[in-house]
Amino acid sequence: MNSATWYGLVGAALAGIGLYGLIVHPHALRKILSFNLLGAGVFLIAGVVARRGAAAGLPGDPVLQGLVITGIIVAFAATALAVALLLRLAETAHTASLAEAALDRQREPVAGSDPAGGRTGSTG
């Protein structure tokens, strides 16, 4: 086994860890964090493929490295949007858990918020 293959296995393990955390944690911010771990694992595997593509005097395949850079930035944009959504959810529903029961229990109109909020139609 060489370094690149080892890091590929690390990336696979990270993806598994991230997926487990994404499903199991009730608190949505920890889900977002686990999602980022999952992403890091996937990017690591892409980086391993890039490393194995070392040729022509370069230590890695630059096209794939450029794609990974793009991926990291887009993942950050998605995380920022997800966190903003979560903060708004916490502000209106007073909960950070996505569990249906928590939402139904907490759904009450908050003064000053959008008048259409809190009545988005229960999914029951």
Added chain:
Amino acid sequence: MNIVAIGLALDLAFGLLALAVAVFALRARTTYAAVVGFVSFGVLLALVWFRLGAPDVALTEAAIGGGLTGLLMLNASAVLRATEAAAAAEPRRPGVRLVALLAAATVAGGLAAAVLALPSPAPTLAPLAVAGAPATGLGNPVAATLMAFRATDTLLEMVVLVLALVGVWSLTRDDLWGGRPGRRHQADSKGVLVFFARLLLPVGVVFAVFLLFVGADQPGGAFQGGTVLAALWLLAIMARLADTPAIDQRWLRFWLIAGPAVFVAVGLAGLAFGVGFLGYPEPWAKPIILAVEIVKIVSVGVTLALLVAGPPMRPRGDDR
């Protein structure tokens, strides 16, 4: 001991450490501890990227993946502290845990099998990139990839950043539209943070510009420089040397779209000059790319800082 064995031992250590920190971030009792673990993980991952021969990716991971994402989640965990108890009190469902474990094991196993089955000799685009780079005038093949070979990807990525910001802003309360993001910060004007910010800001700006210009031939680039600028602005806001801008200001909106707009304009000009969308006529390639990157670094810095700052939470007139 030969250098390859030492390198492999180092890689084993880095990989195991990264996995350990990731497991800690997964299982930490409080969200704050988990986020701190995540930031440490990001920095370790940057080291791993260096070991994989990808210094540009290492810079991006340390700055955006670890730094800005960590800052974002740290702010959120502070705001969400009141919801922690309720989330922790939720009943644990062993059925869900088992399914999650199976799913995680399947995915991890499948990816590991794929990694072990990668073809050898590995297919690569490196020779093509090296052959095409001199035409762009850039010595860093990753920069040539981002700005020339896969320029459409970069353009779309900048547009995605602006779209994400529009999404974040759309969460504003109706009566606060046009206001300032984030709460007002408390900072002692004679304190340590202000001293640090005052010292670091000029150094940091020079460093960001350095990253931009050195990125043409060595690891660096406009995204990394833009991240440094965003971090500096956020530091100034935290130290109360500046305040978050009201989001309806023209100069702000100008700089948000200036980067993608200039990039699109250059692309269309390429069509007009017969070199294709986002093509560059050869003797003009490097000056054009540099001009686009100069606008891009400011645009990216502003967008990233505003993404971290969040939707407006104070009315426009609420300045210190």
Added chain:
Amino acid sequence: MTPLQILSAVLIGAGVFFFVAGTVGLLRFPDTLTRLHALTKADNLGIGLIVLGLLPFAANALVALKLILIWILVLLASSTVSQLAGFAARREGRQR
């Protein structure tokens, strides 16, 4: 091994020793303030020694200056962060 390499190895080894000492302090000291003390002092000294050990092998004077700049920036950042963390720890009254 030339004398310069030996000197470099000794300096870097000493730097690593200080980092390990700081980490041991982090794990073994009883509360936040003492841990911050251990971390900051040991890590600043550790990185200073490592930078000194790398200076003889810098490709040119500019690279050497950049290494020293890294050291100064780390000093600045870690001192600031330890002060802020100390204030926060005192304010929260928690001695973990």
